Amino acid sequence: MKIGILTTGQVDEDKRLVEAATQAGHEITLLKLMKCSMSVCPDEGQIFYDGEEISHSFDIIIPRLNVSYTSYGLAILRQFQALDVYVTDTAYSIELGRDKLRCLQYLMRKEIPFPTTGYADSKDDIENIFKTVGDVPLVIKLIEGTEGTGVFLVDDVKQAENLYATLNQFDAPVIVQKFIAESAGEDLRCFVVGDEIVATMKRESQDGDFRANVSLGGHSSSEELSEQEQKVVLGAAKAIGLNIAGVDLIRSNEGPLIIEINVSPDFCGEQGIEVVTGIDVAAAIIDYAVNGKKLYDQGKGIWLQDDKKAS
Numbered sequence: 194m195k196i197g198i199l200t201t202g203q204v205d206e207d208k209r210l211v212e213a214a215t216q217a218g219h220e221i222t223l224l225k226l227m228k229c230s231m232s233v234c235p236d237e238g239q240i241f242y243d244g245e246e247i248s249h250s251f252d253i254i255i256p257r258l259n260v261s262y263t264s265y266g267l268a269i270l271r272q273f274q275a276l277d278v279y280v281t282d283t284a285y286s287i288e289l290g291r292d293k294l295r296c297l298q299y300l301m302r303k304e305i306p307f308p309t310t311g312y313a314d315s316k317d318d319i320e321n322i323f324k325t326v327g328d329v330p331l332v333i334k335l336i337e338g339t340e341g342t343g344v345f346l347v348d349d350v351k352q353a354e355n356l357y358a359t360l361n362q363f364d365a366p367v368i369v370q371k372f373i374a375e376s377a378g379e380d381l382r383c384f385v386v387g388d389e390i391v392a393t394m395k396r397e398s399q400d401g402d403f404r405a406n407v408s409l410g411g412h413s414s415s416e417e418l419s420e421q422e423q424k425v426v427l428g429a430a431k432a433i434g435l436n437i438a439g440v441d442l443i444r445s446n447e448g449p450l451i452i453e454i455n456v457s458p459d460f461c462g463e464q465g466i467e468v469v470t471g472i473d474v475a476a477a478i479i480d481y482a483v484n485g486k487k488l489y490d491q492g493k494g495i496w497l498q499d500d501k502k503a504s
Contacts (some may be wrong), residue, residue, distance in 0.1 A: 194483050196221045197251040199229070199270060200401050201259040205461035206475075210255070213475035219483070221346075225462045226262055240272050253482045254280045255437075256287060257457050263291055279489040281482050282456070289403070290456035291337045294368055296433055299449060301349035303432040305425060307451045308332075309371040319357050323350060332370040333357060346372065364376050373450065378442035381416055383440045384458060384474055385430045387481045393418050393473040413464045415471075422449045429454055436485070437478055 200207050207223055214221035224242055232239040240248045247498025254273050258266035261479055267284040274280055289295055292394065299309075311322035331353055335343030343365075347353040353369070360367050379397035383390050391462050395416040418426065422442060429451045430438045443450050460466045460474040467474050 194219045194252045194486060195250065195255045196255065196479070197224045197247075197285045198222070198255050198257055199224050199226060199266065199273075200224045200257045201226050201266065201371065203257055203259070203457070203459065205465075206257060206459060209461055209467070209475035210257075210478065213473065213479045217476070217479055217483070219479065224254075226258065226266050229269045230282075230394055231269060232473060233272070238272060238275060240269065241291075248276055249278070252276060253486050255478065255482055256280060256282055256469070258287065259457065260291060263288070267373060281478075281485060282436050283434065286436075287456045289433045290435055290438065290454050293334060293453070294366075296454055297368075299432045300429055303428060304433055305446060305451055306372055311369040319354055323353065323427075329353065330372045330374075332372050333360075335360070335371065336366045336391050339471070348491045362492050373443055375446055376417065379443070380452060381418070381422075381442040381444070382413070382458075382466060383418065383422075383426045383442060385426065385438045385440055386474075386477045387436055387485070388427065388478075389424055390418065390423055391475055391477045392466045392470040394466050394469045402418045414467070415469055417498045420451075425449045425451065436481065476498050 195271060196214050198207055198210055198221065200223055202225070211221050211223065224247075228243050230241045232241070238248070239246055254270070256266065256270050258270075267288055270280060270284040270287070274282045274284065289299065292409060294310075297307055297310055309326050311321050313319065323329075329348055329350055330348045333345045333347060333353065333356055347356055357367060357369070380396055382394050382396055384392045394413045396413045422444075426440045426442060426449075429440050429499045430436075433454065435454065437458075439460075440451065441453040441454035441455070443452055462468065466472070
């Protein structure tokens with residue numbers, strides 16, 4: 194297979210995917226997103242890389258898009274889809290996963306558990322949101338934040354109102370969530386590939402931070418999931434149509450709750466899920482992509498049709 198990684202520069206992850214694909218006997222190329230361009234026309238569109246046409250140069254495209262490049266990345270990915278090139282995740286599902294509020298609405302439709310959440314655009318509705326979500330402390334999140342950034346814990350209503358109003362003033366949409374005290378500083382990162390959870394690690398804050406993200410200094414260790422937790426994690430990824438995802442879960446007194454779904458999850462580094470669990474996540478991604486392409490060639494998983502149904 195000829196595989197292209199549509200990347201925005203996750204160097205360690207890109208390197209591991211290249212190693213895994215090469216070891217499996219595939220040809221693999223890193224396609225730096227900002228070197229891509231396209232031509233959209235009624236006859237047949239084109240995609241270019243560094244000025245050279247690559248419209249039909251790849252059997253598989255694996256998207257690895259950082260949040261700051263989402264808009265342009267999705268435009269290029271849609272072009273590959275429009276040219277009937279197999280992609281491991283559709284632009285629609287990635288866009289959905291990047292929007293925390295829309296993501297939660299899809300989870301709600303599928304009855305996937307998550308912390309009670311409120312949202313409003315008007316400053317006048319803030320008080321009603323707080324009544325809906327519950328008493329302080331509360332968690333306030335930017336809708337498009339990632340890796341623990343843009344996530345705030347507030348201890349009193351006045352503080353929450355001020356933060357909400359400040360972020361609103363900068364046109365930064367936010368959601369308000371119930372704070373799950375019993376899980377503070379601890380969560381689970383579950384790496385989903387297809388219909389399988391290939392690896393799971395527990396992340397624990399080392400400095401009293403209520404966030405457990407490794408990118409913020411959290412410590413990680415290998416972990417096992419219960420059957421109920423596995424069902425919730427796989428249901429969450431399926432609800433928004435993601436095939437490769439990092440699903441973040443917390444253990445509450447009410448059972449497992451989804452707190453976030455990551456559409457371009459890291460898996461490398463000293464505290465990364467590959468090192469911590471000893472599982473070859475990169476190989477799992479490549480295997481999934483190759484098998485998915487074979488199914489695609491049999492007429493299964495017609496992405497543009499799937500997108501229309503999802504929307």
